[in-house]
Amino acid sequence: MSLLSQRTSVFDPLDPAFLDDPYPCYARLRAAGPMVRDGAAQWVVARHEHVARLLRHPGLRSEWPESFQQMRVGEGAAGDFLRRVLLHREGPDHTVLRRLLGSTMQATPGAALRECVARVTDARLDRALESGMLDVMADLAIPVPVAVACEMLGIPAADVPLVETWGIEIIKAFTVILPEPDRPNVDAAIEELRAYLAERLRTSPDSDKLVGIFAELRQSAEGTTLTTDELIDNLIFLLVSGFTTTVHAIAAIGAVLLRHPDVYRQLRADRALVGRAVEEILRYDAPIQHVSRFAAERIEVEGLTIRPGRVVHLLLGAANHDERQFTEPQRLDIRRDPNPHVSFGAGIHTCLGAGLGRLESTFLLERLLERCADVEAGGELVRRPVQVFRTYERLPARLTAA
Numbered sequence: 001m002s003l004l005s006q007r008t009s010v011f012d013p014l015d016p017a018f019l020d021d022p023y024p025c026y027a028r029l030r031a032a033g034p035m036v037r038d039g040a041a042q043w044v045v046a047r048h049e050h051v052a053r054l055l056r057h058p059g060l061r062s063e064w065p066e067s068f069q070q071m072r073v074g075e076g077a078a079g080d081f082l083r084r085v086l087l088h089r090e091g092p093d094h095t096v097l098r099r100l101l102g103s104t105m106q107a108t109p110g111a112a113l114r115e116c117v118a119r120v121t122d123a124r125l126d127r128a129l130e131s132g133m134l135d136v137m138a139d140l141a142i143p144v145p146v147a148v149a150c151e152m153l154g155i156p157a158a159d160v161p162l163v164e165t166w167g168i169e170i171i172k173a174f175t176v177i178l179p180e181p182d183r184p185n186v187d188a189a190i191e192e193l194r195a196y197l198a199e200r201l202r203t204s205p206d207s208d209k210l211v212g213i214f215a216e217l218r219q220s221a222e223g224t225t226l227t228t229d230e231l232i233d234n235l236i237f238l239l240v241s242g243f244t245t246t247v248h249a250i251a252a253i254g255a256v257l258l259r260h261p262d263v264y265r266q267l268r269a270d271r272a273l274v275g276r277a278v279e280e281i282l283r284y285d286a287p288i289q290h291v292s293r294f295a296a297e298r299i300e301v302e303g304l305t306i307r308p309g310r311v312v313h314l315l316l317g318a319a320n321h322d323e324r325q326f327t328e329p330q331r332l333d334i335r336r337d338p339n340p341h342v343s344f345g346a347g348i349h350t351c352l353g354a355g356l357g358r359l360e361s362t363f364l365l366e367r368l369l370e371r372c373a374d375v376e377a378g379g380e381l382v383r384r385p386v387q388v389f390r391t392y393e394r395l396p397a398r399l400t401a402a
Contacts, residue, residue, distance in 0.1 A: 016385060019383070019385040019386075020383060020385070022289065022317060022318075023317070023318075023321055023330070026046055026315060026317060026318035026321055027321070029044060029046035029315065029318060030046045030047050030318060030322055030323075030324075033302075033304075034047060034049075034050050034301050034302040034304060035050065035301055035302075035304050035306075038313070041309065041310050041311060042310060042311045042312070042313065043304075043306055043310060043311070043312045043313070044313045044315065045301075045312060045313065045314050045315060046315045046318035046319065046322075047318075047319065047322050047324065048319040048320070048322035048324060048325035048326075048340075048342070049322075049324065049325070050301055050302075051314045051315065051316065051318075051319035051342055052319065052340075052342055052346055053301075054293070054299075054301070054312065054314055055291075055314060055342065055345055055346040055347050055349070056346050056347035056348075057299060057347075059295060059296050059297035059298075059299050060293035060294070060295055060296070060299070060312055061293060061294045061295075061296045062293060062294075062349055063294070064294050065294070066083075068294070069082060069083060071177070072176065072177055072178060073173055073178045073183065073186070074178070074180070074183045074187075076183060076184075076186075076187035077186075077187040077188075077190040077191050077194075078173045078178065078183065078186050078187055078190060080233075081170075081173065081190050081233050081236070081237075082173060084229070084230045084233040084234065085233055085234055085236075085237040099220075110359065113148065113356075113359055113360070113363070114359075114363050116147065116148050116151050117144060117148060117360055117363040117364055117367065118363065118367050120143065120144045120147045120148070121140065121144055121363075121364055121367045121368070122367065122371070124139045124140055124143065124144070125367075125368070125371050125372070125399075128399055129371070129372075129399055129401045132398055132399055132400070133378055133396065133397070133398060133399070134378075134396075134397050134399055135394055135395055135396055135397070136250070136251065136254030136255075136258070136392075136395035136396075136397055137251055137254070137391075137392050137393065137394055137395045138394070140250060140254065140364065141247050141248075141250040141251040141254060141392075141395070142164065142168070142247055143164070144246075144250065144360065144364055145242070145243035145246035145247050145250065145357075145360055146160060146163065146164045146167060146243050146247075147160055148242070148243070148246075148356075148360055149167075149239050149240075149242030149243040150163055150239070152242060153209070153210055153213060153235070153238070153239055153242075154208060154209025154210040154211075154212075154213065155210065155239075159196075162196075163193070163196075163239070165189075166189040166190075166192055166193040166196075167189075167193075167239065167240050167243065167244075169182075169185050169186050169188075169189035170186060170189050170190055170193065170236070170240050171240060171244050171389075172186050173186050173190075174244070174388065175386065175387045175388045175389075176292060176387055176388060177387070190236070193236055193239075194232055194233070194236065197210075197232055197235060197236065198232060201214055201232075213235075214231065214232075214235060217231050217234075217235070218231060238352070241351070241352045241353045242353050242356060243353070244353065245287050245288060245344070245351055245353045245354070245357045246353060246356065246357040246360050246361060247287075247391070248287030248288070248389050248390060248391045249278075249281075249282060249287045249357050249361045250360070250361055250364060251287075251391050251392050251395065252281050252282070252284075252285045252286075252287055252390065253278065253281050253361060253364075253365060254392075254395045254397070255285070255381055255392060255395060256281050256284065256285070256332065257375055258375065258376065258377040258381060258395060258397055259377070259381070260332060261374075261375075261376055263277065263332070263334060264369075264374070264375050265374075266334065267334070267365070267369055268369055268373070271366065271369060273334055273335065274362055274365055274366055274369070275362060276334055276335060276336065276337060276339070277334040277365070278358065278361050278362050278365065279336075279339045279341065279358075280332060280333060280334050280336050280339060281332075281334075282341055282343040282344075283320045283326075283336070283339055283341035283343060284320070284332050285317075285390055286316050286317045286320055286341070286342075286343040286390065287343065287357075287389060287390060287391070288316060288343065288344075288345075288351070288388060288389060288390075289315065289316055289317040289388060289389070289390055290313055290314060290315045290316055290317065290388060291313075291314050291316065291345060291349075292311060292312065292313050292314070293311075293312045293314065294309075294310075294311060294312075295307065295308050295309060295310045295311075295312055296308060316342050316343055316345070317390070319341075319342050320341045320342060320343060325340065326339075344357070370402065371401065371402055372399050372400060372401065372402055373400045373401065373402040374399070374400040375397055375398070375399055375400075376397065376398050377396065377397065377398070378396035378397045378398040379394075379396035380394075380396070381394070381395055381396075382394040382395075
């Protein structure tokens, strides 16, 4: 069983209090030692030094045994999908896929990306400023990154709402254990998005952007074992990873601005702080709280031994609040520098969408500061209590036009 699917002697990861505020528990785990054993075959790592090291350790893998994948997501489309995508591949296949997908994600110039973020954000703010109310989650955090990811891959604007619906379901497959009631919808979303992309690739002219991207992927994959179906699934992964982390990063930024109105005023007064503010919010409440790895070899950590076959849970959110690394880590400091957080991971499995997420979050925040003189909470901020991601159901806000 997984750390995030059962009560253990370490902590109860499904406790509503933990899901709402995991940081007191993280402090206890850091104090307990460099690693904490969780059951017979698992380790929990909470200190920054060790999390950062183990994220880069070649003996910890993201490619899981078949039996574990079935336990995680069942035997439907999600299992096949996860086995095929970059996140859960190792060795030569991982190297090839990361190069192919990374170059595709970086192909959109910064100016074009900024224009896209501004256009989608302005359309949402135009409506919100008329009423004075906005839900940061529903009106900005989800639609802006999804629209950018779709534009990056040449998905027509008319199809964005449909792709958004599929994408929000597919994101759920990346949690540690996909709840059984969610599995049929996730499997269906994967199958439907596969069919959509296959049909677009089959019927669109060669001049179509998506067709061009896929042709480049296929040409670059010549001489490898990657199949057309695997490339399509990695195209889905590229699309989803293009907005997943950014959705939760923008949600975290929105929540901080609504809970700390002084931060918005500071940023309005000094726009040069925006970059540092984004990094600090990513540290303060990381969009992805933990990643899990499978030990392929014996690893020593300060006299403790991780044996092959053990599961290792690296708590990114805990590492980001480690008092050994950060001064007053519990304090939000938008001037913090340096800020060596691990919110996007590290090593060969660094989040593929990290650069895109940083740019989009920065561009969106700059646009909000430009158009809104003030932003304040317009009601209760409601968290979505899910594993792995720190995110929200609702972030109601009142806006005052600049």
